[in-house]
Amino acid sequence: MMVYKMAGHLIRRLNQISTHVFAQHMQQSGLDLTPVQFAAMDAIAANPGIDQAGVAAKIAYDRATIGGVIDRLLKKGYVTRQVSTQDRRARVLHLSNAGQTLFEDIFPTVQALQDEILxxxxxxxxxxxxxxxxxxxxxxxxxxxxxx
Amino acid sequence: MMVYKMAGHLIRRLNQISTHVFAQHMQQSGLDLTPVQFAAMDAIAANPGIDQAGVAAKIAYDRATIGGVIDRLLKKGYVTRQVSTQDRRARVLHLSNAGQTLFEDIFPTVQALQDEILxxxxxxxxxxxxxxxxxxxxxxxxxxxxxx
DNA sequence: GGATAATAGTAAGTATAGATACTAAATTGC
DNA sequence: GCAATTTAGTATCTATACTTACTATTATCC
Missing domain, CATH: 1.20.5 (Single alpha-helices involved in coiled-coils or other helix-helix interfaces)
Incomplete structure (x- = not known):
């Protein structure tokens, strides 16, 4: 069992714990939000009107994954998506009122849970x-x- | 962009780099092996005859994921799976000759790549x-x- | 020893995570 | 100003990663 001493294995375990702690706190708060979804909302909150490729770049994801993440945030009503008037390829993103409220509500929880990750x-x-x-x-x- | 200071985000980035470095080296070696597949082979190599639930426990995965991982290792011919004679629920796992050879061949590479992860x-x-x-x-x- | 609980594996469903390829649209080079 | 390149988003595909639920089997308890 050589993997126990490898950085890759330890990092994967840390990531596993991290996502687990996050999911636990969301469930306790009665919310259905994943770590990526939260990160995407953070990127949109800090950069209103950013497009999907911009979100992907900000939080280091590929466009395909972020496309799906935004789909699900749309379905939950937390973000809005409109074709950009400047660039018809791009989709301009904003937090909805519900999304803004949720983000502000959940932020202290997410901040606090970080210590439990380690x-x-x-x-x-x-x-x-x-x-x-x-x-x-x-x-x-x-x-x-x-x-x- | 508050996520940049959060442990969860940094850990996810580390995991992303880790899997990327691993995939790169595998591709350079002309091999098709993922980090989990390598970890599973390590567990089987160190514990010949272990069952799937045992592998899952050793490397901290759930049974469902490991079931799929073993399926793919089987398809590649790197492991063998037999119904246990002691417990007809369990599937006894061994590395095949090809798997043993591959594991020994690739091990130094995997060991060496760990430093590139950080x-x-x-x-x-x-x-x-x-x-x-x-x-x-x-x-x-x-x-x-x-x-x- | 027979009901009950626990366990191994699988199935189905959801959500990343990323590679590749394709379309539509914008940018660049000259 | 037009060809060539780049870019935004989507579609498809593979592989985690995990939850819940189900079957088959084994272990436990009284």
Whole structure:
């Protein structure tokens, strides 16, 4: 069982715990929102009128996945999608009123749950982990992604 | 864009880089093997005759996902699956000769690629990251998973 | 030893996650 | 200003990843 000592395996486990903690808190809040859906809403909230490719670039996803994510956010009524008047290829995105309310409501919960993602670490270790993670990710983060 | 400072987002990015690096090296080696498939083969190599639920427990997956992973490894001819003589519910797994050869061939590559997963970190930082990651994951790792 | 509970595997359904390819539209080069 | 390239979105396909539910089988308990 060599995988136990490999970075890839540990990172996958961390991601597994992360999504699990997120799902648990959403369920407790009676909400049906996934981590990607939240990230997409964050990108739209910070950049009203952004298009799907823009969202994908901001949160480091491919266009195909984000297309599906936006479909589901549309179906839930959290975002609006309109053909851009500047560029008829692009779809301009905004949070709906319901989406804005939801995002503001859920934000403190999502912020708070982050500490539970690293259950074996104390505050100091978590800060160190975050610093290393940020540094590790930086080289592959595109300019202006903010992902520094 | 609050997600940039959240552990969940950074961990997802790390996992994304990790799977990307893995896929790249496999392609360069002319092989068609995913991270999970490799992890499953590692579990079977270390525990010949283990069943699917055992593999799932060893590498922290659910039974449904592992069922599909084993299906694909079977189709590629890397593992064998037989109904257990002790327990007719269970399927006993072994690496085939081809699987054993492949696993031994690919192992050094997989070992070596781990450093590329954390491109922004030097050796010392990587070691620290690994230690923190192991510690972070430990509380949620079941007894005997080896995932300490 | 027979009802009950637990377990192995599968099936069905949802949601990422990303590669590839295609259409429509915009940009660039000259 | 038009051909060539690039880009936005979608469609298709494969592979996780997990939940719930179901069947078959085994283990447990009284």
């Amino acid at each position: 259950p074996g670490l104390n505050a100091k270790e978590r800060a160190l982990f975050m610093e290393l993670a940020r540094k590790a990710v930086a080289p592959t983060s595109p300019q202006g992604s903010g992902d520094s | 491109p922004g970190l030097n050796a010392k930082e990587r070691a620290l990251f690994m230690e923190l990651a192991r510690k972070a994951v430990a509380p949620t790792s079941p007894q005997g998973s080896g995932d300490s």
